Amino acid sequence: MRSLGWLRLPLIGAFTFLYIPIAVLVVMSFNASKVPFVWTGFSTRWYGELASNDLIREGLINTLIVAVGATVLATILGTLIAIGVARYVRSSVLEAYSLAPAIIPDLVLAIGLLAFFSLVGVTLSLFSVLLAHVVFGMAFVAAVVIARLGQTDPSLEEASRDLGASAVATFIRVTLPSLGPAILAGALLVFTLSIDEFVVAFFTDGPSTPTLPIVIYSMVRFGVTPEINALATLLLLVSFTIVISAQRITRLTDAV
Amino acid sequence: MRRSKAGVLLATASSMAIVLSACGGGSDSAPAELDPNADLTKQTLTVSNWAGYYPEDLAAKFQESVGTPLTISEHATNEEIMAKLTAGGESGFDVAFVSGQFAQALNEAGLVETINPEFVPNLKNLYPEAQELAYDPGNKFSVPYAWGTTGICYRSDLIPEPTSWNDILQPSADNKGKVTALATERWLMLPAQKALGFSANTKDEAEMEKVKEALIAAKPNLLAYDDTTFYSRLVSGEANAVVAWDGWCNYGTAENPDIKFVVPSEGSDLWADTMVVLKTSKNKEAAHAFINYILDPVNHAWVAENILYKVPNKAAMDAVGAQLAATYPNMGTTPAELLKGESLVDLGEAGPMYTKIATEVTSS
Amino acid sequence: MLTASRTSGRGAARRRALTAQAVFTGPGLIYITLFMSIPVLLVLVYSFFERGRFGGITWNFTLDNYARVLEPVYLNVFGDSLVIAGVTTIIALAIGYPTAYAIARLPTQWRSIALVMVVLPFWTNFLIRTYAWIVLLNSEGPINSSLVDLGVISAPIGMLYTPGAVIAGLTYAYLPLVILPVYASVERLDRQLLEAASNLGASRARVFLDVTLPLTLPGAMIGAIFVFVPSLGNFVVPELLGGGKTVMVGNLIRDQFLEARDWPFGAVLALLVIALLVFLFAMQAMIARRINGISRA
Numbered sequence: 001m002r003s004l005g006w007l008r009l010p011l012i013g014a015f016t017f018l019y020i021p022i023a024v025l026v027v028m029s030f031n032a033s034k035v036p037f038v039w040t041g042f043s044t045r046w047y048g049e050l051a052s053n054d055l056i057r058e059g060l061i062n063t064l065i066v067a068v069g070a071t072v073l074a075t076i077l078g079t080l081i082a083i084g085v086a087r088y089v090r091s092s093v094l095e096a097y098s099l100a101p102a103i104i105p106d107l108v109l110a111i112g113l114l115a116f117f118s119l120v121g122v123t124l125s126l127f128s129v130l131l132a133h134v135v136f137g138m139a140f141v142a143a144v145v146i147a148r149l150g151q152t153d154p155s156l157e158e159a160s161r162d163l164g165a166s167a168v169a170t171f172i173r174v175t176l177p178s179l180g181p182a183i184l185a186g187a188l189l190v191f192t193l194s195i196d197e198f199v200v201a202f203f204t205d206g207p208s209t210p211t212l213p214i215v216i217y218s219m220v221r222f223g224v225t226p227e228i229n230a231l232a233t234l235l236l237l238v239s240f241t242i243v244i245s246a247q248r249i250t251r252l253t254d255a256v
Numbered sequence: 257m258r259r260s261k262a263g264v265l266l267a268t269a270s271s272m273a274i275v276l277s278a279c280g281g282g283s284d285s286a287p288a289e290l291d292p293n294a295d296l297t298k299q300t301l302t303v304s305n306w307a308g309y310y311p312e313d314l315a316a317k318f319q320e321s322v323g324t325p326l327t328i329s330e331h332a333t334n335e336e337i338m339a340k341l342t343a344g345g346e347s348g349f350d351v352a353f354v355s356g357q358f359a360q361a362l363n364e365a366g367l368v369e370t371i372n373p374e375f376v377p378n379l380k381n382l383y384p385e386a387q388e389l390a391y392d393p394g395n396k397f398s399v400p401y402a403w404g405t406t407g408i409c410y411r412s413d414l415i416p417e418p419t420s421w422n423d424i425l426q427p428s429a430d431n432k433g434k435v436t437a438l439a440t441e442r443w444l445m446l447p448a449q450k451a452l453g454f455s456a457n458t459k460d461e462a463e464m465e466k467v468k469e470a471l472i473a474a475k476p477n478l479l480a481y482d483d484t485t486f487y488s489r490l491v492s493g494e495a496n497a498v499v500a501w502d503g504w505c506n507y508g509t510a511e512n513p514d515i516k517f518v519v520p521s522e523g524s525d526l527w528a529d530t531m532v533v534l535k536t537s538k539n540k541e542a543a544h545a546f547i548n549y550i551l552d553p554v555n556h557a558w559v560a561e562n563i564l565y566k567v568p569n570k571a572a573m574d575a576v577g578a579q580l581a582a583t584y585p586n587m588g589t590t591p592a593e594l595l596k597g598e599s600l601v602d603l604g605e606a607g608p609m610y611t612k613i614a615t616e617v618t619s620s
Numbered sequence: 621m622l623t624a625s626r627t628s629g630r631g632a633a634r635r636r637a638l639t640a641q642a643v644f645t646g647p648g649l650i651y652i653t654l655f656m657s658i659p660v661l662l663v664l665v666y667s668f669f670e671r672g673r674f675g676g677i678t679w680n681f682t683l684d685n686y687a688r689v690l691e692p693v694y695l696n697v698f699g700d701s702l703v704i705a706g707v708t709t710i711i712a713l714a715i716g717y718p719t720a721y722a723i724a725r726l727p728t729q730w731r732s733i734a735l736v737m738v739v740l741p742f743w744t745n746f747l748i749r750t751y752a753w754i755v756l757l758n759s760e761g762p763i764n765s766s767l768v769d770l771g772v773i774s775a776p777i778g779m780l781y782t783p784g785a786v787i788a789g790l791t792y793a794y795l796p797l798v799i800l801p802v803y804a805s806v807e808r809l810d811r812q813l814l815e816a817a818s819n820l821g822a823s824r825a826r827v828f829l830d831v832t833l834p835l836t837l838p839g840a841m842i843g844a845i846f847v848f849v850p851s852l853g854n855f856v857v858p859e860l861l862g863g864g865k866t867v868m869v870g871n872l873i874r875d876q877f878l879e880a881r882d883w884p885f886g887a888v889l890a891l892l893v894i895a896l897l898v899f900l901f902a903m904q905a906m907i908a909r910r911i912n913g914i915s916r917a
Contacts, residue, residue, distance in 0.1 A: 007725065010718035011734075017715065018741050018795065021752030024762055028755060081648030088641045098648060101656045105853040105897065107870055108890045111877050112659030115666060115887075118343050125348075135655040138648060167640050189743075196745040198856070203877065207329040207340060207348050208302050216747050218307060218330060220754070220860060221484050229755070232748040239744040247736050335879035342672075342881055433778060439864045480781040480863025494759050611880045616693040619700065619867035 022236060029229035046230040056231065059215035066126055066201075066211060067194040070133035075187040077134065078141025083175065085142070086149035087157065095146065102139035109136065110203035117204065125206035132204045133194045140193065141186035148182035181249045188246040192239055287372035288533070290541050297323035299539035301546055304329045304337050305353040309402075309529075311562040318549055324542040333440050333483065334358045341367055341534065350537035351546055356391035356528040357442070359398035360602040368397045369533040375544035378551030385591040386568030389528055390599035398530035399547050402503065402565040404586070405524045405597045406438075406446055409505035410497040411490055413514040418497055421451040421520045425474040427497070432477045436489060436498040439481035441614045442525075442600060444471070447499055450522040456598045459606035464613055471617040481618060490515050501527070502586040503565025509584055510564070517586045519597075526597035528568065560587070566594075660894070667887035677883060685888045694872070698892070701868040704783060705851035708790040712847045715791075716798030717840060723799070724806040735803065742796040750860050753789045754780065757861070781863025789857040794850055798843035805839025806832070838908035845900045853893050869893060 032043035050056060085095045101109070113132050114124075122128055156178075160170040176183075198213035205211060210218075212235075219228055301318075307330040311317075315326040331337040334355050341347050342365060354362065362368045373379055379387075379395065392398045408418045415431065418424070424435050424447055438444055442456070448470040449456050454463045479495050487508035489495040500508075500517070508515035531550065533543040549555055553571035560567045561576055566587055581588030603610060667685055670678040688694065723734045741749065755761055757779040764776035779785055809832065817827045855870035869889060876886025 007718060007722040010715060011722040014715050014719040014795070014799070015737065017792070018738070021749065021756055021792065022741060022744075024755055025748070025752050077648045077651055080644050084641060084644030084646075084648070087644075088637070089645055094645065094649075097652065098645075101652060103897075104656065104660070105849055105893055107853040107855070107873055108660065108663065108894055109656065111873065111883075111886060111890055112663045113655065114343070114877060115662045115883065116655075116659040119662065123346055123348060131655060135652060138651065142648070167636065167643075192743050196743070198745075198747055207304060208327045210329075213745060213747055216745065216751075217856075218332065220747060220751050221332060222307070228751060232745070232751065235745050235748055240740055243740055243743045244736065247732070333879065335881075339878045339881050475865065478865065479778070480865060482864065492760060608880075608882070611882075612693065615697070615867065615872065615875075618864055619693065619697045 025229050025232045026236070029226065029233040031226060031229075033226075046226040047234075050227050050230045050234070053227065055210075055215055056212070056227075059210050059212035062126055062209050063195050063212040066130045066133060067191050069130045070137050070194045071187050071191045073130075073134045074137030074190045075141050075183060078138035078186060078190075079145050079179070079183050081138065082142040082145035082149065083171075083179075086146050087154060087175075098142045099139050099146075101136040102143065104136075106136075106197075106199040110200040113200065114203045123206065124204060126209045126211075128204045128206070129201045129211060132200045133190075133197060136200075137190035137193060140189050141183070144186040144189065145179060145182050148179060152178055185246040185249050188242050188249070192242045192246075196235070196239065286370065287374075288369045288540055288544075290372050290375050290544060292375075294541035296542050296545055299324050299542035301326045301350050301539055301542045302329060302348055303327070303351045303353070303546065304331050304340075304349050306331060306529075309353070309563055309565075311558060317555075318546065322542070322545050322549060324539070324545065326546070335440065338362070346536045347534065349534050350539045350543045352532055352534060353401060353529055354398075354532060355442075355600070356389060356398065356400070356530050357600045357602045359530045359532050360391040361607075362532060363392070363397045364602070364604075367535055369535050369537070369540060369543075370397050371395065371399060371533065371547070372544060375541070376548045376551065378548050378553075381551050381553055381556070381569045381571040383568050383570045383573075383591045385595055386528070389526075391528075391601045392530070398532050399551070400528040400530050400568045401550065402559075402563065403526065403528040403568050403594065404502040404566050405519055405526055405589070405594060406443055406499065406501055407505075407517055407519040407524055408497050409487065409490060409500035409508055409515060409517050411493070411512075411514055412516045414493070415496045417516070417518055419518075419521050421447040421522055423520070424497060424499055425451060425470060425477075427477050431496055433479055434494070434496045435477060436479050436482045436486050436495050437474070438486075438499045439483045439618070441610050443499065443501075444481070444614055444617065445610065446525055447520075448474070450520065450524060453522070456525045457601050457603065459603060459609075461609065464609060468613045468616060471613075472620045475617065475620055487511075487515070501565075502589070503563060506564035506584040506586065513583075524597050526594050526599045528599075663887045663890055666884050667891055669884050671882045671884050685884045688885060689888055689892065694889075697867050697872055698869055700866070701852050701870075704787060704790070704866070704868060705848050708787050708794070708851045709844050709848045711787065711791050712795050712798045713840065713844060716795055716843060717802050720799045720802035721806050723803055735800070738796050738799050746793060747856065749793060750789050750857050753785065753792065753861055757785055757788070780861065781865060783862065783866050785861040786858050786866050786868075789861045790851045790854060791847075793854070793857065794847040797846035797850075798840075801839045801842040801846065802836060803839075805836040809835055834911055837911055838904065841904040841907065845897070845904060849893070849897045849900065852896070 029046060030042050030044065031040065032045070033040035081098045085091070085098055109132070113128070117124060117128050157170055157174050160174045161167070165173070196213060198217060201211045202214055202217070205214060216228070216231065219225065301324050303326065305328055310328065315328055318324070318326045329349070331340075337352055337354060338358055338361070341349065341352060341362065359368065376399065379399065382395070382400065386400050386403065387395055389400065408421075408424060410418055423431070424437060427435050437447065445464075445467055446456055448467040449458065452463070452466055452470060454460075454467065458464065479489065482489070482498070486495065486498040486500055487504060490498060490508045491511045502517055505515065505517040509517075531547050533540060533547070537543055550559065551569060553569060553575060556567050556569040556572035557576045560572060561580065564580070564584055564587070566589060567573060568591075577587060666677060668681055668683070670680045670682050670684070672678045689698075719738070723731055723738070726734055756763055758764070759776035759778060759780070763779070767773045768776060813831055813835075814827055817831050818824070822830065852868070853870045853873070855868065855874040858866045858868045858871055869892075873886050873889045873893075876882045876889065
């Protein structure tokens, strides 16, 4: 860090800025007092209250259902289209189109889907949220896989084809293994995005099946409570673990 | 509602091309055809209500008593649930809790069922005054759940009792930045409408223009527009006086007995939150059973004790009203006193004007 | 070349190639078209029709919705949104650019750790991160309490429910999105160019201003767009941190769809946001092309 000189300042400043709110939340979640801003001692009672909160549990289950389903579908679709774009069709327009869902403002996508589902007569439910999450999830998977494909040598696949293997066999035996870590990393990213996603879910979810972010939104509108702090800390922990794992996996890829 | 107006609105309603929504209907249609032998345990009920506006174990108790599984979904504002109900297609709800003027709008859109009184015998428990409210005389398509008025909730230990809506709109120097107003349209307008001597249901553009100016002038003095956390601001001392519904003020009183409620001298509204049965519901018998369950004197009293709002149920209030009023004075307001407030009704075509003014005020 | 030696001749090879293309890109394309393109097109279509009395659409063609956007109240909201998003972007760049630059100068093994740490908050729940600011800025929160305890101020400052709080919340939400693209473009800088410039006698400041800055501009612009556009369309932060007193385009759009039930008008607003996004991307691409053209010359 010494070589940075004065640049150390903004670096430390930025990290402080990024992590102080998180630190505050985590610390507050262990505050024994109900009044959030007066520290009266260490306690884990809010985590206990969290565990018995039905609405949160329901939200969590709903969120997991959507996340798992969306991750599976998005990974499949995203990987397929990434391979198609990077190896077969090689068009930058197509590449842009396949990445577009990740760039479109989430509010616009949300209202578009609401209008679309209403028009077509799809009843809003966890399923409609799942469908929505897949569309931008696959773009993220595609981005990761395309990037990885950009780094790997297509001649391996060409060689496989020339030696007589069918496209399918090549795909399974050659392409997929080298893409494995990238696909996994993409899947983890979609999963994380989905469990945290609020805006699109808010517009496309059915009335009786709120996802966890939607539950959090209703809770937060009523003000600051210690349970939210505890919930926040847990969610942060989960997200951190997933992202760091994804990072580890892609670094394994770099070593290969 | 005058017949000719109903006719115009009906014509407009039926010319809408809302996908899959039931068309026609109106306050004169026959009561829903219900099956007296329907097996309620085979039906399910999805209800939308405000968060914190029902006893926590309502779903469990209802299922124990009637046998129908009940899911309670929550909405934060009338407008939010209205949007879901009018979006076209099946909303997924059987019963919705909406304020009276919105029930009226839903009825005009043909989205709610006419209540079948034979299946809701507990209707007789309602106060006579609660059976002739302006938005639905005779409770044809809606049944009142809770009612009250809007006023100022304040810290009596920090400021003297407010006497006028201008104590919020143009607070004294000490109080600037320590007052909040309600955010939802009708109640956003109310303080200015009453302070200027207008009706809370006015459609006059010139009057509303003055209301808008008054509200824009008031904005710099506000801490925030707040529908949900205003009483906790009183408790924490961030705010000294907030515009509040009478029942909600009681939550503040529960935490700090110095928090009191007052209706300003210029007068206020009479609002009622009602239960409506959606036409698209497939569980209308269970829906009626639910409404009837609520109107049971014991249950409705239990609701009142829990949500600290007045309920329009004479039998229930006779039982618990007095003792609640000892701690929460506004629980003792009699129906006669409530009727001094102006009953809120649907604005019809003037609705969008209010929406636009609300945007102009909050974004100023 | 090698394809000519395949089994059944060129026709079959081409058919196999086309099938492969269809198999791989087909499903994804159909999905995106169905669940993104068509919905967005629908929004476009709705903008030209009237709202129904209670919501939904009445199929009468009209340009009124577009005319409405030009009314002062809405132009006002749009203007405020542009200002707030703009200030947010400037602050994000001011913090993010030096940070990204610093990270690019770290020893290699520290770089990826630093990047992960930057990105980590972004992958957490957005509501939670915004909520953290409610906790922080509250009149009884840590900032006010410590300032009062230290005697710096005598009474808590009302930091919450102000445009400033909204800007802080938005900056916090999108800062990582600035750092990443800037880092990528700083990292890609050809060191030889920088060396050459300083060998030719340029001071460090000049090297930065004349070489580094222009070359990293495309990356910085991408970062700026990634902060600006989402800030514009955000409704959660203005609602939670702004106390209802700061109305941005995102709030307006959300209100049209979920409260006022005026879908056509909401559609116009949404289209404006998209149009702005497209415009900004186009500008960025243009400027990037010119800069990259110059650097290669």
